[in-house]
Amino acid sequence: MGIIDFVKKWTLPCSMVFGAIVYTLFTTISPLVPIGEAVGPYVVKILPVVIFLMLYVTFCKIQIDDLRPRAWHFWLQGIRVALSAIMVLAISLVDNPETKIILEGVFICVICPTAAAAPVITEKLGGSIASLTIYTIIANCVTSIIIPLFFPMVEKSADISFLFAFMMILKRVITVLLLPLCLALLTRRFLPKFAEKIKKQKNLAFYMWAFNLSIMMGLTLHNIVAATVSGLSLILLLVLPLGVTLLLFSIGKGVGRCYGESVSAGQALGQKNTMVGIWLTVTFLNPTAAVAPCAYVIWQNMVNAWQLWYKDKYGKLKW
Template sequence: MNKVLSFVKKWTLLCAMLVGSVLYLLFSDVSLLQPMGDVIGPALVEMVPYVIFALLYVTFCKIDISNLRPRAWHFWLQFIRTSISAFFVLLMMYFAEGDVKLVLEGCFICFICPTAASAAVVTEKLGGSIASLTVYTLIANIVTSIIIPLFFPMVEKSADITFLFAFGMIMRRVVTVLLLPLCLALLTRRYLPKVAGAIKRRKNLAFYMWAFNLSIVTGMTVHNIVDAEVGGITLSLLLILPLFVCLVQFAIGKWVGGFFGDRVSAGQALGQKNTIVGIWLTVTFLNPVAAVAPGAYVLWQNLVNSWQLWCKEKYGYLKW
């Protein structure tokens, strides 16, 4: 029993992904428990934003407001992310149709979608700066709301999305999921320091909340992948190429962050994506089948996170 608990503790994110996959299989359409899944599945999905709100509140209780300031690498990474996204737009304008464009759309959305708000949780575990990552996430969402209405109509002619709509849509998510828990946490630190202190002493609380959330997201991802109506080769590319996109983004983030002494935070900032927003954007404005790619990305990014956490615990530092 102790060995099992030790394994779960070391590989929490991996175990969460396995649990999510198993739950999907238990309640899938081919299972006898499928009627129960029709009730439990939507209920779990509805819990996701509330769990994210709670885990961010717990994480933000550890932030010193004086550290909430922009840094040079925040803007370098935005420039790189926007440039790569623009390059993919040019490729898709050349490959105007077919499976090649479909695969390119999947990779494009993995680059353009903003940083996950919950990236701060893993960043803290890896020894990075929660405050720096939080400021970057705010900037990344603002930039995303600007470039989406510029790029999407070039990718899909039918993508009818205005600047105000994109800005309002993303800012609404930012306010409810990121700014509200941040403000609540800062107020707690100011007026209820004992409560904030008690939360800070529970170091892994937010991390295990994120693991619970990840199991739900993984189940949703497996469902989308299994139900994808696309050929075998194209499906394989939509599943495998996001791994390379993921590794490239983590590597670029760490490389840029290394020049500013914030390697861990920058790596998570560029590499850990809000794939739920990415999937929604793809289904709503691009080719819905391409949503398989950001779905696969969430699995790859958390495998990378699991490996990084293992290295951090085993060696005391990140080997990559």
């Protein structure tokens, strides 16, 4: 197997390794450090632009008749809220500061809404783009309600109002989800030939996501390196998200299987918008707990890479 074939087969892990290497080079090699400090913020600003284009390409393949809520959408929201409430209760029963940080990290991994990029991976795995898109919109609406409800219970100093949370989530939903969706539907309606050309580019959105993932990996390493906790706590903040990742993917697939949409439901509950989670943690909770959603970035994409490999090898996912 050549290098190009290897990269195509293991695109997500290769993206993460590439991002980690580039970040390490530009933060440890003295002549490169000033370049990294100058260029880094601009590279991060590219993220939402690439996500917009990536979703536009993906949404050009949606049939508008498929954009309707399903029963499993609401079952998964109920499960996510229940799991978040359990974590809030667990945090309230803990006095040890470092234990609380670890539980806050797990809590933010659970409460995070679905990643905007989830439809891209779902398409590659053979799931429904339209179904997951509607779920993602519902998940963000629910998130705008439960964040101001739960955060003050986790951190007494978390001053976050319902209106602020709602407007914050609404802004992200409109700019990252609804605008590319509307633009894609208009393209299908008025520029069908152009839409057909986009639809033929099967892996374009996937490679855009791989590019974004390499940038996110740099941000992830930055947060992990900057963490100020004991070695054991850091290990737990890195390892426990693996258990959360497997649990959420498994629950999603289990519920979705009852409705014939195990792939879409698995990605819906398991693939998280960790950028939102990191920002929420740093802003309203203990910033050190942000290591957990950073680790979740790695684990969820390792799960996605395994799923893509399995489907490519066997033609269908059994998990």
